Amino acid sequence: MQLNENYENLSESYLFATVAKKASEYASAHPEQKVIKLSIGDVTLPLAPAVIAAMHKAVDEMGVKETFRGYPPYEGYDFLRESISEYYARRGVKVPASDIFVSDGAKSDCGNLPELFGPDNTVLVPDPVYPVYVDTNLMAGRKIVYAAATKENGFLPMPDEKVQADLIYICSPNNPTGAAYTKEQLQKWVDYALEKDAVILYDAAYECFVQDGAARSIYEAAGAEKCAIEMCSFSKTAGFTGTRCGYTVVPSALVRKGVSLKEMWFRRQSTKFNGVSYIVQRGAAAVFTEEGLAQIGENLGYYRENARIIADCMDRCGIFYTGGKNSPYIWLKCPDGMKSWEFFDYLLREAQVVGTPGSGFGRNGEGYFRLTAFGDRENTREACERLYRLLKK
Ligand code: PLP
Numbered sequence: 001m002q003l004n005e006n007y008e009n010l011s012e013s014y015l016f017a018t019v020a021k022k023a024s025e026y027a028s029a030h031p032e033q034k035v036i037k038l039s040i041g042d043v044t045l046p047l048a049p050a051v052i053a054a055m056h057k058a059v060d061e062m063g064v065k066e067t068f069r070g071y072p073p074y075e076g077y078d079f080l081r082e083s084i085s086e087y088y089a090r091r092g093v094k095v096p097a098s099d100i101f102v103s104d105g106a107k108s109d110c111g112n113l114p115e116l117f118g119p120d121n122t123v124l125v126p127d128p129v130y131p132v133y134v135d136t137n138l139m140a141g142r143k144i145v146y147a148a149a150t151k152e153n154g155f156l157p158m159p160d161e162k163v164q165a166d167l168i169y170i171c172s173p174n175n176p177t178g179a180a181y182t183k184e185q186l187q188k189w190v191d192y193a194l195e196k197d198a199v200i201l202y203d204a205a206y207e208c209f210v211q212d213g214a215a216r217s218i219y220e221a222a223g224a225e226k227c228a229i230e231m232c233s234f235s236k237t238a239g240f241t242g243t244r245c246g247y248t249v250v251p252s253a254l255v256r257k258g259v260s261l262k263e264m265w266f267r268r269q270s271t272k273f274n275g276v277s278y279i280v281q282r283g284a285a286a287v288f289t290e291e292g293l294a295q296i297g298e299n300l301g302y303y304r305e306n307a308r309i310i311a312d313c314m315d316r317c318g319i320f321y322t323g324g325k326n327s328p329y330i331w332l333k334c335p336d337g338m339k340s341w342e343f344f345d346y347l348l349r350e351a352q353v354v355g356t357p358g359s360g361f362g363r364n365g366e367g368y369f370r371l372t373a374f375g376d377r378e379n380t381r382e383a384c385e386r387l388y389r390l391l392k393k
Helices: 005-009 015-029 049-062 078-090 106-116 132-139 183-196 234-238 261-272 278-287 290-317 340-351 377-391
Strands: 100-103 122-127 143-148 167-171 199-203 228-233 246-249 321-323 329-333 368-372
Touching (some): 049 290, 078 278, 100 106, 106 132, 106 228, 106 246, 106 261, 132 143, 132 167, 228 234, 234 278, 234 290, 278 290, 290 321, 340 368, 340 377
Parallel strands (some): 167 199
Antiparallel strands (some): 100 246, 228 246, 321 329, 329 368
16 A cells, blocks of 8 residues: 655645634634634625525426436536636637536636646746645645745746746736736746746636736737636635636647647546536526626625725735735735744734734745735724734834
8 A cells, every 4th residue: 555655745734724723723712702814715795696596596497307407517517608708708808618617616626637737747836826736736746846926026926938847827816915917927928838838727716806907817818728727716706615616718729749638628527527516507607697797796896895994904004015906815014024823823812813824825925924805894894903903003
């Protein structure tokens, strides 16, 4: 018996699991205190009424012989793939429905897509970033090189000609920094990937937060269909964190060594994945109706206002931060030279506010801290009052 020894290269526990454990240990030890969590990027508003109505209708259909459905298509129902394709088209981006694969969320696709690539590829990952990219590639024993995202480059690293990467992760708007590439910057990444024969894995989970004209899809850049896979999710767009639905675009033009990656992905999905339930896909399709878009727009507005409240608090405390404009995260510099976990403990102890230590997203995140705008309004306000009392100069 041999175990996968690559697991030894992982940190002991997944970042958000460690944060949750520390917060709940503190809460159990201090039951008289109210702990406010602005840590994990989970939403708090309920699903939009249009989504709920579509799901109710789908439940009724499942109870009638004539409209009952069994296994869904591996790549998703056409009604949803077409709605997603139209969602792209409305932004002037051409993504045919036939290139879209519906899944149970972007995290699964992030974790599973690297299976299409051999173990000896070099993986380029921005630092800091969503930890799933690093961990899944460590599990597979791949070599990882990092692209430093720092205050100096606006947390938006650009390609380095000297680095030969085979797989390139881009997360824009970025979790945790909130930095978002422009179309012109993405074009440079696409040109680099085409030159190096690399494949970009583009995570657009936060595209719906873009407000300043930054890019919302890698396919805004010319030639991206020949070198990029895009993952996206209904989690942040429409509050599907508990409902589970996402999608990945694998263009038919994406071919390496004469092999279609879209066909490989279909082969993988049809072997290991049995699709997303009809009820959930009906709910997801309702997101893109006129009514659905208006309703999710209101929810996004609520989270944006939370982000503004947190940003305003940071301004009043004189703390450097980014994000909160094109993303639901505020990425702040820990005051007084504190390290990320040190600041985590300090905030928990002194203000009973939980955030996420920046160092958990990569080496360049050390000394930074992430607060989420996905919280409840009253809790966000109360957390900010506590932060102001504690951190004001
Ligand atoms: N990608 C990024 C960058 C994320 O931050 C998250 C969740 O926080 C996900 C993907 C996961 O998305 P899903 O809920 O669709 O699995």
